[in-house]
Every structure is written in C-alpha cells, then in structure tokens.
Amino acid sequence: EDQVTQSPEALRLQEGESSSLNCSYTVSGLRGLFWYRQDPGKGPEFLFTLYSAGEEKEKERLKATLTKKESFLHITAPKPEDSATYLCAVQSSGTSYGKLTFGQGTILTVHP
C-alpha cells in the first residue's frame, strides 16, 4: 500500500528564514510525485511534478527535490504570502487509474 508522510505538521518561520519541508514516501514503483499548495477555503494548487530521483524543479522561492525515498520542498527567503498548507502526493506505476495518495500536509506560517 502506498504511503506518504509529511513533516513537520506545522512550521513557523520569520520572513527571510529559509527552511525545508519533507515528504517521505513508500510506493511500489513511482510514476510521479506532486507538490501542491492549498490556501484556506480553496482547492489544492499545483506546484511541481517530479518523476525520477535526482530531479529538481524551481519556481520563485520554492525548489523541489526528489530521492528514492523522499522529496524536499525548499523555501528560500520566504514571505508572508508563502503561508499555506503544502501537500505532497505520489502516484504509483502500479495503479492504472491515476490515483494520488496524499500526505496530511505541512502548515507553513511566515511571520513578517
């Protein structure tokens, strides 16, 4: 059974204080790992897809990396507008219907 564990559950940062969010996963063959951002009262918003170990992707202050067992979302010099819940999900190559298995998310709060 696919499993995704995100840590920490909550993270408080000062503006400009860089940090990382962790997503550990167990899957029977990884088809893709997805990062989403979710603001209160809204649906998940796509950030990145990573397909193979060693892959990295960047967008503004965010950088996602992938190993065979985990993914990191690095946040460089965060701003208050980066405050949100960050969700990680995996898709197994063993599933034929595109099911995503989600972690429970990391709630990020950036204080000015």
Place this chain on the structure above:
Amino acid sequence: DAEITQSPRHKITETGRQVTLACHQTWNHNNMFWYRQDLGHGLRLIHYSYGVQDTNKGEVSDGYSVSRSNTEDLPLTLESAASSQTSVYFCASVREVGETQYFGPGTRLLVL
C-alpha cells in the same frame, strides 16, 4: 480560460437526505476524480471516471455514487447523507494518467 468549478460551495443538509454535488470542467479531460478532505486523513479518493459511462470506486466509496453522461460533468451523490460524510469535497481532472491533476475550489458539506 479553461477551468473546473464545483457547486454549491457550501451545503447544509439533514441526515438521511439525498445530496448531489456538481463538478464541471471545461478542459475536455477524460479523467475525473472526487476526493474528500478531513483533518487527520488528508485527501482520500471517493470515485473516479476515465470517460463517459465509466465510473469506478475509490478507497472511501461507501454511501456515494457518481454518474458520467458527458465529458464535462461528474456529479457526486450521497444517497442518504450521514454525519460521517461531513467534509470538504474536491473534484479534480486530468488529461492523461500520470499528468497533473487540477482541482476545483471545493464544496464544504455539513450533515446535521
């Protein structure tokens, strides 16, 4: 712009009533999904569809049904609402399995 919409955004109903939540996407995606999001459980798959007339059960499908009469819509029906179905419901769609799933804004359902 293409988009995915859900209605209603908020719904209060009573135990035992039938409730239908609407999902409409204008991307012409064949694959559509329904998830529920609860504290402590993250996002869990309820039902999914690969195309018109195709419907399949996800991991938490008991008490729910879907129908797919066209490409754009996948309504979710709660046959007899229960308090355990109080949740936030998200619809998602994707062009091809393995690609990014895009989520709607969600429906917050309260069953009294």
